[in-house]
Amino acid sequence: MNHLDPIRHVRGESQYLDDVPEQHGTLYAAVVESPLAHGRLLAVDASAALLRPGVVRVILAADIPGTNQIGGIVPDEPLLAEGHVHFRGQPVALVLAESEHAAHAALAHVRVDVDPLPVLTDPRVAAAQGELLVPPRTFRIGDSAAAWAGCAHVFEGVAESGGQEHLYIETQGAYAFPTEMGGVRIISSTQGPTAVQRHTAHVLGLGMHQVEVDVTRLGGGFGGKEDQATPWGALAALGAFLTRRPVKLVLDRMADMRMTGKRHPYSSDFKIGLDADLKIVAYEATFYQNGGAAADLSPAVLERTLFHSTNTYFIPNVTATAYSCRTNLPPNTAFRGFGGPQGMFVIESALACAAEQLGVATTEIQRRNLLREGDLFPYRQPAELCHAEQAWDTAAQRFDLPARRREVDAFNQAHRWQKQGLAVMPICFGISFTKTAMNQARALVHIYTDGTVGVSTGAVEMGQGVNTKIAQVAARTLGIGLHRIKVESTNTTRVANTSPSAASATADLNGKATELACRALRERILRLASTELSLDYEGLHIENEQVLAAGKPADSTWEKLVSAAYWQRVSLSENAHYATPDLHFDATTNQGYPFAYHVYGTALTTVTVDCRRGTYTVDAVQIAHDFGQSINPQVDLGQIEGGTVQGIGWMTLEELVYNDEGRLLSNSLNAYKIPDLYSVPPVLDVHFLDTPGHPRAVLRSKAVGEPPLMYGIGTYFALRDAVRAFNPDSTISFSAPMTPEKVLVNLYPEFVGAGKAAAVARG
Ligand code: MTE
Ligand code: HPA
Ligand code: MOS
Secondary structure (H helix, E strand, O other), X not given: OOOOOHHHHHOOOOOOHHHOOOOOOOEEEEEEEOOOOOEEEEEEEOHHHHOOOOEEEEEOHHHOOOOXXXXXXXXXXXXXXXXXXOOOOOEEEEEEEOOHHHHHHHHOOOEEEXXXXXXXXXXXXXXXXXXXXXXXXXEEEOOHHHHHHHOOEEEEEEEEEOOEOOOOOOOOEEEEEEOHHHOEEEEEOOOOHHHHHHHHHHHHOOOHHXXXXXXXXXXXXXXXXXXXXXXXXXXXXXXXXXXXXXXXXXXXXXXXXXXXXXXXXXXEEEEEEEOOOOOEEEEEEEEEEEEEOOOOOHHXXXXXXXXXXXXXXXXXXXXXXXXXXXXXXXXXXXXXXOXXXXXXXXXXXXXXXXXXXXXXXXXXXXXXXXXXXXXXOOOOOEOOOOOHHHHHHHHHHHOOHHHHHHHHHHHHHHOOOEEEEEEEEEEEEEEOOOXXXXXXXXXXXXXXXXOOEEEEEOOOOOOOOHHHHHHHHHHHHHOOOHHHEEEOOEEOOOOOOOOOOOOOOHHHHHHHHHHHHHHHHHHHHHHHHHHHHOOOHHHEEEEOOEEEEOOEEEEEEHHHHHHHHHHOOOOOEEEEEEEOOOOEEEOOOOEEEOOOEEEEEEEEEEEEEEOOOOXXXXXXXXXXXXXXXXXXXXXXXXXXXXXXXXXXXXXXXOOOOEOOOOOEOOOOOOOOOXXXXXXXXXXXXXXXXXXXXXOOOHHHEOOOOOHHHXXXXXXXXXXXXXXXXXXXXXXXXXXXXXXXXXXXXXXOHHHHHHHHHHHHHHO
């Protein structure tokens, strides 16, 4: 069973937003951006732009008929700047023209006068000035302050991780059409159709019933379109509403990179205490999240950092505090892992720091502290059906960790100018939206009279294969062939009030709703069969479209039953609702049971560093992963491979750089390097752990979207291991990404220091 889409993708047949046939009379939109990162917005003068050929209208904040507000969690973000500008690239005005070229050519003719104000880019500086997006949060278990005295070893340090550009292949965009009675219909490249609908309704001063949002598929989202597809949908809709013409708005790559938020960079402090047996007794961490100029999803991302601050280890005394800091960068947002990777990087840094200073292998400390069944996370949920040790031990045995270590050490003995490094990265990721109410979904299933089936849910296909999984759930539950199932576009008029496709929970939530709807339909149809065929209902099944009575073929098929149901006036449609059971979380005590379950796994990474150049290769990533009972091993394997490589990119190549004026310097693919085919480790093994899955996972097939990104963190520590093999005295800071430049500096810190001293001496 494969992913259903790729054949059409590679033939160019799949329809993305920009492939939608354009309607006659369409206007093209381009966005005027703030030229400065912070300042008072004195004036916006569009008169020169309006004289340009083809320009139809320039829309400003004052033209908004409803509320100029698109903040999702905190209402702190205008759609179009008003009064002040808070980041470079902030939308200030929308130019509408008869052609894309005319719209873009007019941008430079809109004058934006800004009186500059001081620019903040550093989260620690922002926190010191009290610039917080929301109040700080602390997760606490035990008493870390009292525990230090009882520790044999205590270590402290600083860890920093950089941002990450989503670089979905399809840039942000939307196409809006005016509808009858003053409404709008929007085709949007969004993970959150309901968010686009809700905010557009507010902006236009309409009821949500007047705004329809439709999504066919995304050319990638990775979290970047969970909340940040909304402005483009709302702007296109605003244009369509005001002109009564269709409006298409698609960002070009560089505009997308400048204007949209990314993974949050973090700067963090840690303190860790161990006993004489290397058991972790206490852990404290303080996280400074670079939130950007508006809250966006930062408070939720911050919370997930705290949820994952102890990764897959049991620690009895923990105090973890997180600050969401307001800076003058584009608002940072969801990105695969949603703050979890940032939290895990810090605890792994603390473990490496302790191991290096104690002169033991990090793996010694990691293995001794893995979660066991029933252990409490700092938020008090117990680890249930815990596979942390199984994942570690399977990886260590299957990929022969002791032999790998010996090989790396032997290689390093034999080579002066090349060094290898090794690291093990165990992961544990909680599955569910941490906002309990968001864990709900609906499915609308129609069986047509010929026996074919249409399924609508709130799930958005973005390459992760959720449509394939939903089709499988429907086919399996109804007992019919996959060819009969069509998964429809995601549309707010068919399935309402949806959560975004995010948190790795899309297949679980929407798949469970689909399962419920299909079960109800199956039951209805089998009841009819029982009457029609005078057979006992209890023994009836449908398998391969054949009706079975007590396991033996009966005289009916799926097609016959469906047709009979129609003529008997039995409903062939069903709308089911699913809400994950048992979840609760109190955001004041930071305790509860927020996750349906956890996903476990362990990766073993080996690298080779060229110690003359600082360049390196990731030689192997070998993973033992907990899929539960995968309903689609091919799709799931693709998620592990893609997620791991994306994580390696975050930890190695991808260096997001803003200058002190808040201008993005890594603003194109020349300056921002993402992994390519050559970055994929030549050995990328994935072993499917033998685990039962979880009853709260769809058909016991566990969520897979985000967890593998965190395997990439192992690459940072493997590189660190290699650098220390070359230069055991190197005092490498815990700072990711570990770019080749950084490797070189860490191989020869004395040289860099001398260079600096010489430069200072020269003045
Ligand atoms: N895989 C592909 N190909 N494209 C994507 O945009 N997004 C990731 C992950 N895998 C993404 C992807 C993110 S951030 C999430 S939360 C999940 O997929 C969302 O889908 P799921 O809930 O169906 O796993
Ligand atoms: N994960 C991903 N997206 C989200 C979450 C979450 O926990 N909460 C709100 N949006
Ligand atoms: Mo994924 S970051 O939850 O869209």
